[in-house]
Structures are given as structure tokens and as C-alpha cells.
Amino acid sequence: MICSAGGKQALFNSVLALFGPGDEVITHMPGWPTLVEQIKLAEAMPVIVRSQPENGFRLTADAFLEAITPRTRGIIINSPANPTGAIMAEADLEAIAREADRRGIWILLDLCYDKLLYDPVPHNLIGVLARHNRDHSVLCGSASKVYAMTGWRCGWAVGPQPLVNACNAIQSHSTSNVCSITQKAVEAALRGPQDCITTMLDEYRRRRDQLCTWLAAEPRIRLTKPSGAFYLFPDVSEFLSPDGIRTSAELATALLNEARVAVTPGEAFDAPGFLRISYATSMTELERGSQRILEFLAARAGARAASR
DSSP: EEESSSHHHHHHHHHHHOTTTEEEEEEESSOOOOHHHHHHHTTTEEEEOOOGGGGGTTTOHHHHHHHHOOOOOEEEEEOOTTTOOOOOHHHHHHHHHHHHHHTOOEEEOOTTTTTTBBOOOOOOOHHHHHHHHHGGEEEEESTTTTTGGGGGOOOEEEEOOHHHEEEEEEHHHOOOOOOHHHHHHHHHHSSSSOOHHHHHHHHHHHHHHHEEEEHHTTTSSSSOOOSSSEEOBBBBBHHHHHHOSSSHHHHHHHHIIOOOOOOEGGGTOOOTTBEEEEEOOOHHHHHHHHHHHHHHHHHHHHHHHHTT
């Protein structure tokens, strides 16, 4: 195991240590763009598997298995996923892990949101990899989301000793160690009482459900209720048009400038037509923000109708 300056560095160290020119590395979109960019920084080739809103952006084994070629060197999975909140079922990961073990393919598992699951579904992905691809798996975690310690910048990678040694060499010549105060704080979080996670998760569930209810007042917003993490990822393509707001990136900018609501456009996650809305804020702010979004969209739709 090695500690790093956040989960992002844990992933980056692992990617640099494992992949290089000529390698193909499979990951999924809509997804966290850093995963793709890190593959490129290692001069490897990202291969994108796309999840679909029709089934809640579920990450399925078939899609990953179909993407494997003789040049596949790695697979990177984020579950629960940013921005969709989708999870990978244990059975799906087992199918991938068995094939990866047969072919000697590395699996990197991004577990940044691993304890933020809203339903009591089996999600012991660590156990699946330990049973079926132990020698070629890396587990990357972070204190940022589960323990609300984003600014402390502490993550970790767990894997075979040779891989950890390579990560240590990369880190020692780039950023060196994580701040010692941060390491002690994260140790206290990991070893201390865990009921704070349950309390936080219950509150996130309440916010998720209420935000979905508020936004459902506008039927042209198509919502998939997330299974984990703390984002909604609604489809807002009904509000885009060639003679008005053309893209979700333009819509996000207009919401910021005119309605004073900050959202992230789907283009950032290779999913144009969507918006990512974080509900990691108070219910009061969520109510105010959702109301502003609805008012803004209604006014825009009314203006378009009047101009026809």
C-alpha cells in the first residue's frame, strides 16, 4: 500500500507504472474525465465503453469484455461512478476479473465513493478482485468523499508489491510524501467510529430524493435516480436547439450567468445534453437552486414558443 496526495494521484501513479505506448486501456463514459486523460499521459490508448441512461448507466460486463483486444493491458472502473452514480454489480465484475486473470490484464478500481451506496445491494468489489484477479488488481481509494476530507488531499493505492514499489519510485521523484498531519487525520477517520458515514449517507439520500421530486415538476427533464455518490445527471436535451441554447455547455454557462446556479455540463464527462448537479450542499440551497433552474428553463421555453 502507498499513500498519495488524493485518490487522483493514486490512480496516476498506477497508470504511469503499468501502461505505456501501444497499450490499450479500457474505461467507461459518461465518466470522470481524469481517467481518460491519465491514460493519455501514459501515452497509452484509451478505449471507451459507453453506459446508457436507459438502464441507469449500469456498468455491464458484456460491454467491457467486447472491448478487449490483444493489445488490452488494463481496465479502469469507477463504482459508484462520477457523474452518473451508477454501480457495477459483483457478478459483472467477476466476469471481467475472470477474463482479465486469463489474459493477464490489470484492473484498476476507483473506489472514491465506495461507501456512498443508497440501497443494500452487494458491492464487495474488493472481494471479487481478491478472489479472481488478485495478482493484477489495484485498489485506489480516497478520504475526500466518504469522510468529507477533500481539502486534506489523501488517497491510497493497494496492489501487488512490485506495483506499489513502482508507484513509490514515481511519487518519490514527483510529489514525495503526503503531509504527515493529513496522514494522522485520515488514520483517525479510518480507525474511528463509522456511524458518521451512515448519518451522511442518510442525509444524501434525503437530498437526492427531494431534489428528484423538485426537478420532476418539469417533465422535459429526464432523470435517472443515482445508486451512489452525490450527483444527479439529468438529460436536458429537450431544452437545446439550433436557434437557441445549442449545447449543455452553453446551458450551464447561461444558468451560471443568468440564474446564478453552478452545474457542470455533460461535455465534461463525454455526455453532451446532460448536466451534473451536486447535492453535497444544504437542502435550503438545493431548493433555491432547483427553483432557479426550473424558472430559467420555463422562461427560455416560453420565449422560444413566443418567437415561433
